[in-house]
Amino acid sequence: MADGLRPAPFDVVEASRRVWVERWDDDAASGNAVFTAVLRAHQMLMQQVDAVMKRHDLTFTRYQVLAWLAAEPETARALSWISTVLRVPPATVTNIIDRLESDDMVRRVAHPTDARTTLAELTDLGREVAHDTTVDLNDEVYRPLALGDADRGQLIDLLGSLRANGGEFDVERSAELMDRLGAQRTV
Numbered sequence: 281m282a283d284g285l286r287p288a289p290f291d292v293v294e295a296s297r298r299v300w301v302e303r304w305d306d307d308a309a310s311g312n313a314v315f316t317a318v319l320r321a322h323q324m325l326m327q328q329v330d331a332v333m334k335r336h337d338l339t340f341t342r343y344q345v346l347a348w349l350a351a352e353p354e355t356a357r358a359l360s361w362i363s364t365v366l367r368v369p370p371a372t373v374t375n376i377i378d379r380l381e382s383d384d385m386v387r388r389v390a391h392p393t394d395a396r397t398t399l400a401e402l403t404d405l406g407r408e409v410a411h412d413t414t415v416d417l418n419d420e421v422y423r424p425l426a427l428g429d430a431d432r433g434q435l436i437d438l439l440g441s442l443r444a445n446g447g448e449f450d451v452e453r454s455a456e457l458m459d460r461l462g463a464q465r466t467v
Contacts, residue, residue: 293317318439328421336413337383341366345376346385346410349402356389356399385409 293316300309326340333340344366349357363373377400380386385406391397402410427435444451 293320314442325421329417332413332416332420335416336409338409338413341368341372342376342380343410343413345373345380345400346402346406347414349386349400350407350410350414353402353407356401358391358397358399360397362400380406 293313296316297309297313300312329340333343336343338346345362348362348365349355359373359377360370362377363370366373368376377386377388380400381388383405384403386400387403389399389401391399425432443449444454
């Protein structure tokens with residue numbers, strides 16, 4: 281394992297579920313198992329991602345800013361847009377942009393029509409770091425992910441339902457906005 285620990289001698293998620301069934305009820309036990317499984321998977325994957333981030337002197341959140349800006353290389357993005365997409369507070373985005381700017385990966389630019397809005401755009405170095413980090417993530421984490429295509433799709437769908445039912449995004453507007461984003465990319 282990436283954390284240097286040997287594999288556990290038993291499935292900790294299943295052990296936790298069994299304890300919960302004995303003490304509580306099936307619904308609580310299965311909810312606990314889902315939570316624990318997602319948490320353990322998150323920890324495992326973040327260890328792999330963090331190893332890549334460390335080599336590029338980034339945090340995952342800083343990388344996400346670079347990656348979103350690189351997705352539309354000719355477009356500067358409002359800091360408020362970055363806050364919404366990453367689901368982090370505006371003050372956190374400001375700190376991330378400050379750090380990326382001090383590392384010459386991002387520059388702040390004025391909005392052409394709204395003096396109250398600050399935009400962020402990639403520098404050439406930021407574009408290069410975003411590309412190189414993405415290549416490493418694809419090669420070391422995303423492609424070798426220990427699930428086949430069908431399992432990946434099923435997991436994405438299940439977690440999408442969990443997120444939608446939990447109120448993480450506006451289900452009513454999501455498909456329309458996603459379609460609009462797709463149309464903008466093809467223009």
